[in-house]
Amino acid sequence: MKEKELTSTSGYAFIAAILVLWIFGGMIAAGAQAGLLATILFFVGTTLSMGLTVINPNEAAVATFFGEYVGTIRHNGLRWVNPLYRRRKISLRARNLNGPKLKVNDKMGNPIEIAAVVVWHVQDTAQASFEVDNYQKFVEIQSEAAIRKLAGMYCYDIIEDEDAEITLRDGSGKINEMLEHELTERLVRAGVGIHEARISHLAYSPEIAGAMLQRQQASAVVAARKQIVDGAVGMVEMALAKLSEKGIVHLDEERKAAMVSNLLVVLCGEKSVSPVINAGTLYN
Structure with missing residues (x-):
């Protein structure tokens, strides 16, 4: 499922129409002989008001009609759409995911602690809404899986494998690029784009940290x-x-x-x- 734009109308003209209907309805309701017409005017004005929605900057609204996806509203400001459309707002702003410290084994089997910071945003609102159950939780779980996979592919340091061209400690630039690529592949189905992904914490686990420090010394x-x-x-x-x-x-x-x-x-x-x-x- 891909995102498609939903055409919306400026809501200011509809506000004026709604106020006119309510005012005329109130004036007619003041008379004792036109209760039905006043009720109809109030009902039409109220129904039109249900189609008004406010879209803030870097925000979108996903619209569905009785379970069918009809489009996404991306125009900012006061907009009006079919009152029967059900609308769900999604933020398009960049978000930070400060991952927890994970205890994993590197390529040589040494236990290490690793964590990463991921900057991401929603780029396809339809996929984020309908392809996954909860796109925010999906980002968290897939980010952890990507970090675990990357940590198991390389050694912590070149001391452990002298033939290694890339290590988690020395090849930080390449490692970050590979982490970003791995996350992009995993999160594309959720309509999520990756701005940046970097290793924020890397260390040996406490039980072997002392021995590894002596080895490095x-x-x-x-x-x-x-x-x-x-x-x-x-x-x-x-x-x-x-x-x-x-x-x-x-x-x-x-x-x-x-x-x-x-x-x-x-x-x-x-x-x-x-x-x-x-x-x-x-x-x-």
């Missing part, structure tokens, strides 16, 4: 140490090359090994080193 320490060692080796290589180039001192292989060991201790150590002066030689 260990990985960070290993990465930092690797960078320090790479830099220290380069500096030692440069120092030996400079000493050899300028001819300051000639070192045999054993002395080079001792010098490399000392330099690496100085450059890679976490604390300041205390120099030890050797008054003799390496062999004494």
